[in-house]
Amino acid sequence: MLYSRIKDLVSIIITNYNHADYVSECLDSIKNQTYKNIEIIIVDDASTDNSMKIINNWIKKNEQNLSSKNSITCISLPRNSGFAGAVSIGFFLSKGEFIACQDSDDLSHPNRIEKQIDFLKKHPEIQIVGTNYSTFENDNFNPKPIKNWLKYGANNIKKLYSEGGHCVSHGTILFYGKLFDKFGGLTRKLKGAEDYEFITKLLSFGVDNLSDVLYYYRIHDEQRSHEFYDEKSLNIDLSNIRVLLVLDSMNIGGTETHVLTLASELLRLGIHVAILSDKGALYEDFEKLGCNIYNMNFPLSIIKSESNSLKYKNKIKNIIIKENVNIIHAHQSPSGSLCIDVAKELNIPCIFTVHGLYYQDIASTKLNNSTKIISVSEPVFDWLHEFNVQSIVIPNGIDFKNFYPKKSTYIREKFQISKNSFVVLYASRLAWGKVAVCENVIRVCRDLRNRENIDIYAFIIGNGPGFNNIKNTADRINSSFNKKFIYLMGETTNMIDFYSNCDCVVGTGRVALEALACGKPLIATGNQGYFGLLNKGNFEEAWKVYFGDHKSIKNNNAYFLYEDLKSICQNRESLESVGSDGYEWSKNIFDIKETTKNIIKLYKLAMKEVFYNKNIIYGG
Numbered sequence: 001m002l003y004s005r006i007k008d009l010v011s012i013i014i015t016n017y018n019h020a021d022y023v024s025e026c027l028d029s030i031k032n033q034t035y036k037n038i039e040i041i042i043v044d045d046a047s048t049d050n051s052m053k054i055i056n057n058w059i060k061k062n063e064q065n066l067s068s069k070n071s072i073t074c075i076s077l078p079r080n081s082g083f084a085g086a087v088s089i090g091f092f093l094s095k096g097e098f099i100a101c102q103d104s105d106d107l108s109h110p111n112r113i114e115k116q117i118d119f120l121k122k123h124p125e126i127q128i129v130g131t132n133y134s135t136f137e138n139d140n141f142n143p144k145p146i147k148n149w150l151k152y153g154a155n156n157i158k159k160l161y162s163e164g165g166h167c168v169s170h171g172t173i174l175f176y177g178k179l180f181d182k183f184g185g186l187t188r189k190l191k192g193a194e195d196y197e198f199i200t201k202l203l204s205f206g207v208d209n210l211s212d213v214l215y216y217y218r219i220h221d222e223q224r225s226h227e228f229y230d231e232k233s234l235n236i237d238l239s240n241i242r243v244l245l246v247l248d249s250m251n252i253g254g255t256e257t258h259v260l261t262l263a264s265e266l267l268r269l270g271i272h273v274a275i276l277s278d279k280g281a282l283y284e285d286f287e288k289l290g291c292n293i294y295n296m297n298f299p300l301s302i303i304k305s306e307s308n309s310l311k312y313k314n315k316i317k318n319i320i321i322k323e324n325v326n327i328i329h330a331h332q333s334p335s336g337s338l339c340i341d342v343a344k345e346l347n348i349p350c351i352f353t354v355h356g357l358y359y360q361d362i363a364s365t366k367l368n369n370s371t372k373i374i375s376v377s378e379p380v381f382d383w384l385h386e387f388n389v390q391s392i393v394i395p396n397g398i399d400f401k402n403f404y405p406k407k408s409t410y411i412r413e414k415f416q417i418s419k420n421s422f423v424v425l426y427a428s429r430l431a432w433g434k435v436a437v438c439e440n441v442i443r444v445c446r447d448l449r450n451r452e453n454i455d456i457y458a459f460i461i462g463n464g465p466g467f468n469n470i471k472n473t474a475d476r477i478n479s480s481f482n483k484k485f486i487y488l489m490g491e492t493t494n495m496i497d498f499y500s501n502c503d504c505v506v507g508t509g510r511v512a513l514e515a516l517a518c519g520k521p522l523i524a525t526g527n528q529g530y531f532g533l534l535n536k537g538n539f540e541e542a543w544k545v546y547f548g549d550h551k552s553i554k555n556n557n558a559y560f561l562y563e564d565l566k567s568i569c570q571n572r573e574s575l576e577s578v579g580s581d582g583y584e585w586s587k588n589i590f591d592i593k594e595t596t597k598n599i600i601k602l603y604k605l606a607m608k609e610v611f612y613n614k615n616i617i618y619g620g
Helices: 023-031 051-065 082-093 112-122 154-162 177-183 194-200 254-268 283-287 306-323 333-346 378-385 410-414 433-452 467-481 495-500 509-517 539-544 558-570 572-590 592-613
Strands: 006-016 038-044 072-076 096-103 128-137 140-145 174-176 207-219 242-246 272-277 292-295 327-330 350-354 372-375 422-427 456-461 486-490 504-507 522-525 530-533
Touching: 006 023, 006 082, 006 112, 023 038, 023 051, 023 096, 038 051, 038 082, 051 072, 072 082, 082 177, 082 194, 096 112, 096 177, 112 128, 112 174, 112 207, 140 207, 154 207, 154 378, 174 177, 242 254, 242 306, 242 333, 254 272, 254 283, 254 509, 254 592, 272 306, 283 292, 306 333, 327 333, 327 592, 333 350, 350 592, 372 378, 372 592, 378 539, 410 495, 422 433, 422 495, 433 456, 433 467, 433 558, 456 495, 467 486, 495 509, 504 509, 504 558, 509 522, 509 572, 522 558, 530 558, 539 572, 558 572, 572 592
Parallel strands: 006 038, 006 096, 038 072, 128 207, 242 272, 242 327, 272 292, 327 350, 350 372, 422 456, 422 504, 456 486, 504 522
Antiparallel strands: 096 174, 128 140, 128 174, 522 530
């Protein structure tokens, strides 16, 4: 921005390329706005027709009718800079507190600007507002209301964009100029999606649409489409996708288990998969996939030494060349940050999945150099927005062939636990806030035995730096009862056997997804706080906080867990229906087949973006 912003002034940016036949009508519609405190900024993007002559004639004829002599600016670019460049130049020249967009082939209703300004001033939580629109055919101005792709309500709009959708029309938007001053204008990452990316990065400031029809799209052969992408434009055959999945290690955890499941589904679909990771407890499971695995001893934190970093990058490059990889999909910071750099150097796309709120080491620096970013939950999507990182929400998937309602008593029999006893399962890496959650589970089971005389047992599964503290607590409580009812199982890969032998699961993240898939009642509690027992009435609310792991509605207070466990222990007849409801709901959202489809769509989009920028055409 060249100037200090002027209060209440609206800068209307009109970009033009070869619209000589339409631009005068467009300008008339802006001149006739009922809101008069405006400036008009016209950016002609090196038109090859007589657009500039038409524009200059219009200015000479109408400038005396505008509010001031300085209320119109027109520049003609010496060479074509494309839609994103022309719009951003207009934003840069703006002086108003507000900026409005307008395409030079379209028209605005006389009340458009007035209604949008009025809306923003009445709704301080909204800083960007679009409008509904109608269409008309070329010179026949007979606007037709149409069923369009717009959505209404800031939360609905934010949700759709987080899923990769598009529901705000760029030509209709009006927003506070300070947003451009802070975040800049449109980018040229993907032709046809420049407006999508601009709106996406402003979502956390409140975006809404007015339902009033205040904009008129002209239908003609040269118009820009509102589509972000369509299936035809992503016509890349699956057999042409060669992906390198990258992890720090193959230890037991939600991220690693997700990548194992994703790799299996990608291979099933005929996509070439190679895996780069250090070894770990899941290595044998990865080996069973039958794809090439490359082991690399990644450090526990970001490499700061350039010489050391270069050694890793050269090894990664050699793997990419050997496997003929054309897309990288990374998941963790130390390995992923290296892959982001390598992808840039080799000019291939890099997808990065952010699995939680612990990527501070790359969120504000490296992450935006990825081609596309996946958030596994809405809270992660919101968190990334704090770093001006745009992403798409695609949840981690579960293979419902491996996790399903299964009846078994094997483990109960092994530990001589009666079928009438109530068994609680808690599974997690025993670190961070989850150590405190685990201690709550153990102490609540103790108190339910003491106070309510409930025959309750607990299976604790997991390892980590907090394991010894948990073991000491469990041993002390078991000794005080002269009976073992708290069982520490350590790490295990046969989780379905434990799910099938318990009555209820306490957990979050991937454990929550697996428990739901196995038809088990779930009490959600995680790093961020407590959610409670899932049921038909709160499934969506639980998903919005990722089961307490990425956001919460309550603190992790043992009292809440005590009351919920007490309630379901005393109402065991309802457990089967609660578990069945959870299974049906989760299958619609977290099935690996569906989540992988969305990931593949993003792979194709990333490939299109990178190869468009290289002027390489991919066919399928």
